[in-house]
Amino acid sequence: MTAHDCILPSSIGVGLKAPHYKAAISGKHALDFFEIHAENFMTDGGPPQRWLTGFASQYPISVHGVCLSIGGRDDLDPEHLDRLARLVERYEPALVSEHLAWSADGGVFLNDLLPPPLTAESLARVADHVDQIQTRLGRRILIENPSQYLDWACSDIPEPEFLNALVRRTGCGLLFDANNVFVSASNIGFDAGAYVDAIDAAAVGEIHLAGHAIDHYDNVVIRVDNHGDHVCAEVLALYARFIRRAGVRPTLIEWDTNIPSFETLEAEVRQAKLVMTAAQSPGGAHAA
Amino acid sequence: MRHESEASMRVYLGFTRAILSVAPVGPLAPARGTEAEIAAGLAVYRNNVRAAYLRALHDAFPVTARLVGDEFFRYLAHEYFHAHPPKSPLVARYGDALPAFIESFAPVSGLPYLADVARLEIAWLEAYRAAEARPLSPEQVSDIIGGDPENARITLHPSLRLLSSPYAVHSIWSHNREKNAAVLKLPPEGECVLIARPQEEVRTIVLSGDVFAALQSLARGERLEEALDSAMKISGNSSLAEVIQVIVTAGVIVAAAISD
Numbered sequence: 001m002t003a004h005d006c007i008l009p010s011s012i013g014v015g016l017k018a019p020h021y022k023a024a025i026s027g028k029h030a031l032d033f034f035e036i037h038a039e040n041f042m043t044d045g046g047p048p049q050r051w052l053t054g055f056a057s058q059y060p061i062s063v064h065g066v067c068l069s070i071g072g073r074d075d076l077d078p079e080h081l082d083r084l085a086r087l088v089e090r091y092e093p094a095l096v097s098e099h100l101a102w103s104a105d106g107g108v109f110l111n112d113l114l115p116p117p118l119t120a121e122s123l124a125r126v127a128d129h130v131d132q133i134q135t136r137l138g139r140r141i142l143i144e145n146p147s148q149y150l151d152w153a154c155s156d157i158p159e160p161e162f163l164n165a166l167v168r169r170t171g172c173g174l175l176f177d178a179n180n181v182f183v184s185a186s187n188i189g190f191d192a193g194a195y196v197d198a199i200d201a202a203a204v205g206e207i208h209l210a211g212h213a214i215d216h217y218d219n220v221v222i223r224v225d226n227h228g229d230h231v232c233a234e235v236l237a238l239y240a241r242f243i244r245r246a247g248v249r250p251t252l253i254e255w256d257t258n259i260p261s262f263e264t265l266e267a268e269v270r271q272a273k274l275v276m277t278a279a280q281s282p283g284g285a286h287a288a
Numbered sequence: 289m290r291h292e293s294e295a296s297m298r299v300y301l302g303f304t305r306a307i308l309s310v311a312p313v314g315p316l317a318p319a320r321g322t323e324a325e326i327a328a329g330l331a332v333y334r335n336n337v338r339a340a341y342l343r344a345l346h347d348a349f350p351v352t353a354r355l356v357g358d359e360f361f362r363y364l365a366h367e368y369f370h371a372h373p374p375k376s377p378l379v380a381r382y383g384d385a386l387p388a389f390i391e392s393f394a395p396v397s398g399l400p401y402l403a404d405v406a407r408l409e410i411a412w413l414e415a416y417r418a419a420e421a422r423p424l425s426p427e428q429v430s431d432i433i434g435g436d437p438e439n440a441r442i443t444l445h446p447s448l449r450l451l452s453s454p455y456a457v458h459s460i461w462s463h464n465r466e467k468n469a470a471v472l473k474l475p476p477e478g479e480c481v482l483i484a485r486p487q488e489e490v491r492t493i494v495l496s497g498d499v500f501a502a503l504q505s506l507a508r509g510e511r512l513e514e515a516l517d518s519a520m521k522i523s524g525n526s527s528l529a530e531v532i533q534v535i536v537t538a539g540v541i542v543a544a545a546i547s548d
Contacts, residue, residue, distance in 0.1 A: 039379065043417035044446070046485060067377035073292055073300050080377045105304045109374045111344075112336045114303065117296040149329035153318035154295035187329065188321070217328035224332055 007033050007060045007094045010276065011250040012269050015064075015227075021051055023262040027058065031269060033094065035062035035252050042083045052091060062095035062206065062252065063088060067109075070129045070143070071116030072102035081136050088137050095206055095250070097142040097175045098133070100126065100163065115148045118155040118162045123169075130170040142205045144175035147212075147225035151188035158190075160198035173205035176249070178238040179231065183212050183223040196238050201246030209239060209272055210254040228257035231268060236275050243279035251276065306330055307337050310370055341369055341382060348383045348413055351464045352406045356396065367393065380417075384410060401455035408461050408492075411449035411483040415490045418447035423486045423539040429532065432544045437528055438513035442506045442535075443543035447485040450503055454478040458494050486539030493538055498523040502531045503540075511547060 007013075011032035016024060024034065034055055041048045055061060065084055068076060088096055101113035116122050134141055143166060145159060157165070163174055176199060185192035211229030215222050231253065239251075253268045295318070302316030312327075312334065319326050342365045346353050353361040368389050374382050387410070390396055390403040423445060424432075433440035451457070456475040463472040480500035482493045495503070498519035505515040512528060519526035535541060 039377065042378070044419035046415075046417045046420075046447075047488065048417070049420075050488070067379070069377075073296070077377060102300070104377070105300045107375055108304055108308065109376055109379075110304065110307055110337050111340045111374060111377075111379050112307075112333060114333065117299045119293070119296060121293055121296060149332040150317075150326065151320040152296075152299050153320055154293070154299065215332070217331055218324055220324050220328035222328050222332055224336075 007062070007250040009248045009250060011060070012272055012276070013059075013062070013250070013252050014265050014269065015252060015254045015256060016055065017256070017259050019259055020262045020265065025051075025054055025058070029262075029266055030273075031059075031266070033060040033062060033250065033252075035064050035095075035254075038063050038065040038084055038087055039067050041087055056091045056093075060094040061091055062097065062250075063091070063093040065096070065098040066113065067103055067111070068098050068129075068133065069102045069104040070098055070133070071100055071114075071122065071126055071146075072104050073125065074104050074106065076129055076132055077104070081133060084133075085136050088139070095142060096137060096139065097144055097206065099144045099146055100159075100166075101146045113146050115146050115150070115152070117152045118157045118159060120157070123157065123162055123165055127166055127169040130166065130172050134170065134172065140171060140173055142173040142175040144177050144208065145180050145199075146184070147177075147180040148184040149187050149222060149224075158198070159184075160195050160200075164198075164200040164203070167200050167203040172203075174199060174203045175206045175208060176204045176242060177208035177210070178242070179208065179210040179212055179235045179254075180225060182232075182235045182238055183225045186223045192234075192238055193241060196241050197245065201242070204242075204246065204249055207239065207242065207249045207251045208254055209235060209251060209268075210256075226257050227254045229255075231272070236271070239272070240275050240279040243276060248276055248280060303333075307334055308370075308373055338366070338369060340379070341365065341374060344379045345383050345386065348380065349386065349406055349409050351409055351461050352386075352390075352402060354464045354467070355399065355402060355405060355460075360395075364390075364393065364396070380413070386410075401453070401457060401460055404451070404453040404455055404457040405461050407453075408451055408457055408481060408483070411451050411481075412490055412492070415447040415449055415483050415485045418445075418485060421445050421447075421542040424536070424541045424544065426533075426536045429536050429541055429544055433512070433532075433546060436546050437532065438511065438516075439546050440512045440544055441509070441547045442512065442541050444503075444507055445484050445486055445540040445542050447483075447490075448503075448507070448540045449483040450481070450500065450507065451483065452478065452480040452497075452500060457481065458492060462492070482538055482540070484538060484540045491538070495534065496523070498526040499531055499534045502526070503535060506535075 013033035016034040099113050181192050209231045210227045213224045213226045299317045306316040345365045387403040387406040456479050458479045458481045480495045501522045502515040502519040505518040516528050
């Protein structure tokens with residue numbers, strides 16, 4: 001057991017990127033925890049493990065998987081699940097999460113977080129997959145809502161309802177990504193605020209905040225979840241809305257492309273902290 | 289696998305095909321919205337998947353990319369993507385078949401060394417990610433095998449990779465890795481390279497042909513005497529002392545024993 005197996009609800013952290021290792025491990029900052037992409041640390045040894053050992057001895061760690069394809073119709077890749085299990089055994093992270101998404105089909109691996117159809121049939125299968133993972137890891141995992149650019153015609157369960165049902169069936173928790181809700185709502189047309197109010201808040205164990213890009217395809221405007229910019233005001237408003245309703249949760253800033261300076265990332269964290277504090281306080285209903 | 293309705297099957301199969309196809313095709317998986325919205329959504333996914341693999345290949349093969357230029361590398365990666373649809377969640381290893389692909393890729397036939405540079409980059413990544421092991425010091429090695437070196441068996445470091453090329457692959461790689469702008473005067477001979485990470489850093493060393501042959505023999509599990517025989521076939525001047533000295537200094541011996 002490490003000394004950092006628990007993350008306080010008011011914690012704010014960042015996704016760990018190699019250019020920031022030195023500044024992040026120095027301790028001269030106000031960050032409470034770090035999140036890693038599991039797949040970047042699935043090596044036998046080498047610098048990735050050496051760095052992570054250093055971070056895990058000083059900070060709580062959140063392990064965020066991106067390749068298990070939980071929303072796919074293929075069986076889970078048992079070797080990949082083993083790799084995740086080894087990482088979790090080795091570092092005993094405070095949080096482990098994956099996505100309501102698929103990346104593999106028929107043996108092809110597409111390396112993107114693709115939205116599954118939201119039907120009773122896929123709910124049963126996703127629940128099987130989550131059960132299998134939680135049994136293998138011997139712990140609860142959090143499942144993150146995906147960003148969406150397409151809305152499958154066969155989907156007949158609204159996403160928050162789907163996720164809440166998944167929680168009831170498997171006992172998993174949720175990772176509420178406020179940027180993904182905003183991006184999906186803009187792209188496929190639903191009410192982001194109603195979504196935030198509908199998710200099972202008690203199950204939410206972590207919140208993600210990130211920036212996105214606005215792309216134009218002919219006359220169509222699409223918000224692309226590229227984790228490459230500041231967190232926008234609308235996403236912070238959704239974040240505040242959740243906190244006002246349900247209280248604070250460990251919050252993570254993700255910035256994965258066009259990686260900024262560590263100082264820029266620290267400023268994003270300070271901003272999130274202000275929103276978190278304001279939304280918590282009496283009268284915070286109008287703070288954000 | 290659970291029973292699959294026709295509609296959801298079409299999402300998985302159709303969307304996978306729509307993402308992988310060389311040219312954009314219709315959505316293949318029924319989605320809501322106008323035709324333009326669906327085309328735009330599909331375009332985002334197609335771009336995301338290709339961009340992620342291009343980034344993975346560029347991260348793994350920075351020198352190969354520098355040798356052909358970023359624009360051409362994008363084209364190379366695109367062609368590779370369609371010739372080798374990715375299969376594994378280990379995205380960092382997606383380029384393992386790239387050297388063989390380069391050898392068969394006519395547009396780079398003018399750069400015959402390119403495939404071996406890519407092989408060197410794979411070896412470097414493998415060494416970087418390999419398991420940890422503590423190298424023995426020269427004193428420790430000499431204490432163990434000093435009495436009967438010919439019969440010694442050596443356990444080599446798990447990060448050790450050996451690469452020989454008819455081209456000066458290491459000179460080309462290191463010159464470009466350091467982003468050296470000066471023109472490289474290409475050595476006429478091929479090079480034999482040791483790649484290993486005995487401690488924190490991956491190190492690369494150009495070896496003489498005889499020491500390289502001896503190391504290959506040790507890597508097959510043969511005794512030092514047999515390793516020396518392999519070296520002697522390359523150079524009559526090889527000596528056991530020199531072979532041992534080079535590999536101990538390289539830090540790639542992690543255990544040694546005298547075999548019965």
